[in-house]
Amino acid sequence: xxxxxxxxDFKLDVDTLDRLKADKLGIILVQNGVYHATLKENGAxxxxxxxxxxxxxxxxxxxxxxxxxxxxxxxxxxxxxxxIVDLIFNDYDKIAWL
Amino acid sequence: MADIKLAFLIQRPPYKSENPKLxxxxxxxxxxxxxxxxxxxxxxxxxxxxxxxxxxxxxxxxAMELYGITSTEMHVKSCLLVDLDVLVCKEDLARFGISxxxxxxxxxxxxxxxxxxxxxxxxxxxxxxxxxVLFF
Numbered sequence: 001x002x003x004x005x006x007x008x009d010f011k012l013d014v015d016t017l018d019r020l021k022a023d024k025l026g027i028i029l030v031q032n033g034v035y036h037a038t039l040k041e042n043g044a045x046x047x048x049x050x051x052x053x054x055x056x057x058x059x060x061x062x063x064x065x066x067x068x069x070x071x072x073x074x075x076x077x078x079x080x081x082x083x084i085v086d087l088i089f090n091d092y093d094k095i096a097w098l
Numbered sequence: 099m100a101d102i103k104l105a106f107l108i109q110r111p112p113y114k115s116e117n118p119k120l121x122x123x124x125x126x127x128x129x130x131x132x133x134x135x136x137x138x139x140x141x142x143x144x145x146x147x148x149x150x151x152x153x154x155x156x157x158x159x160x161a162m163e164l165y166g167i168t169s170t171e172m173h174v175k176s177c178l179l180v181d182l183d184v185l186v187c188k189e190d191l192a193r194f195g196i197s198x199x200x201x202x203x204x205x206x207x208x209x210x211x212x213x214x215x216x217x218x219x220x221x222x223x224x225x226x227x228x229x230x231v232l233f234f
Contacts, residue, residue, distance in 0.1 A: 010111060010150065031114045035153065040195050060164045064113060066156035066171060066200075 004092035007033035025053040037076040104143040105228035112154030112170035121234025122173040157202035175204035178211040
C-alpha cells in the first residue's frame with residue numbers, strides 16, 4: 001500500500017501514525033504539523049522525522065507562521081498546494097489525515 | 099479606587115485554532131470595559147505568552163497574504179499599540195530556538211511598548227497578583 005498521511009498538529013495525542021504500515025509511506029506536514037519540519041525543540045529535531053517515510057511540508061503553512069525554507073529540516077521537501085495534489089493523484093493510493 | 103488585574107495566558111500555537119488570537123483580542127478589548135466601570139475603577143490586563151504560544155511571537159507571518167486572515171503577529175502588535183504589557187517566557191523561547199531578533203515589534207505602528215522577554219518566574223508573579231487569570 002502506498003499511503004500518504006497528513007499531519008496537522010505539532011503535538012500528536014494519538015499513536016495511530018506509529019501503527020500504520022505501508023510499503024511506501026509519505027508524511028505531509030500541514031498546518032501546525034509544519035513545526036515538525038522547522039523546530040528543534042531543546043535543540044533536537046522532531047522524533048517524527050526519525051520515521052521511515054518521505055516527508056513533505058506545505059510552504060504556505062510554513063510562511064504563514066513566519067518561518068522560511070531555511071528553517072526546514074534537510075529531510076523534508078517543501079511543497080506547494082499544487083504539489084500535494086500531484087502527490088495524491090500520482091504517488092499514493094490512500095490518504096489519511098491525523 | 100480599585101484596579102482589577104487580569105492575566106491573559108496564551109499557551110497554544112498561533113494557528114489552526116482561533117484560541118490564541120481570541121485571547122489577545124480579549125486583552126485588547128479591555129478598554130471598552132471601562133465604560134462599565136465606576137469612577138476610579140480601572141482594569142489592567144497583562145498578556146503572558148507561554149509554552150507553544152511563543153510560536154505566535156515570530157515576525158513576518160504571512161497569514162494575510164496566503165490565507166486572507168489576520169496574523170497572530172498583528173494581534174501581538176495591536177496589544178503593544180494599546181500599551182499592554184506583553185510578557186513572553188524566556189525559557190519557552192529558548193526551548194523552541196526562537197531568538198529575540200525573530201520577534202516582532204510594533205514600532206511601525208507607532209507603539210511605545212515592546213515585547214518583554216522574561217523568565218517564567220516573572221510570569222508566575224503576574225499570575226499570583228492577578229484578580230483573574232484567563233487561559234487561551
